Amino acid sequence: MAITAGTSDGDRAAELEMLLPATCLFHSLSDPSRLVILQHLQLGEHRVVDLTEHLGLSQSTVSKHLARLKDAGLVESRPQGRASVYSLLHGEAITELLAAAERLLGLTGDTVALCPVHGKRAAAESN
CATH class of the missing domain: 1.20.890 (cAMP-dependent Protein Kinase, Chain A)
Known part of the structure; x- marks a missing residue:
């Protein structure tokens, strides 16, 4: 993943392209609320309502953070009744x-x- 000195513009563009997944991963970790969610999920599965109470944020805000983490492949969800239960992937x-x-x-x-x-x-x- 390292950028090397003395490369052509095409090589540099290819190297930057290779770094795009890492950039996206770190961007998904750049919000303090998402880090708290990840730390909380280290304790086990949680419903959105559990995370909402813990974070003191609205349900829609927590759901958006969870969607971002899910898009990054860091969390997964499974239905449990009318709710979704979230857990860490990896x-x-x-x-x-x-x-x-x-x-x-x-x-x-x-x-x-x-x-x-x-x-x-x-x-x-x-x-």
Whole structure:
């Protein structure tokens, strides 16, 4: 997945194209509510109403987040009566990814949080 120096425009475009799935994956993880949903689903299956109560968000908002995670192949759902029950797909890999992110955050300290483009202040201004 690495971009190499000294490549032609066509090669660079191909390399960037190869990175598109990773870009989409990280974009699906870029919302704090979706990360909380993933952490909550690490505990086991949950209905939308359970996640709504835990997050304090509307049902439609939680459903949209779940749809995004489902589109990314991170969660799955199954019908249970009139409700849908959500669970993690690839739970072990998601746990490893979140643990790796925690390790990286430990190494970078406040650098990410203080970043003027993606840090806390930027996130607050975009809301």
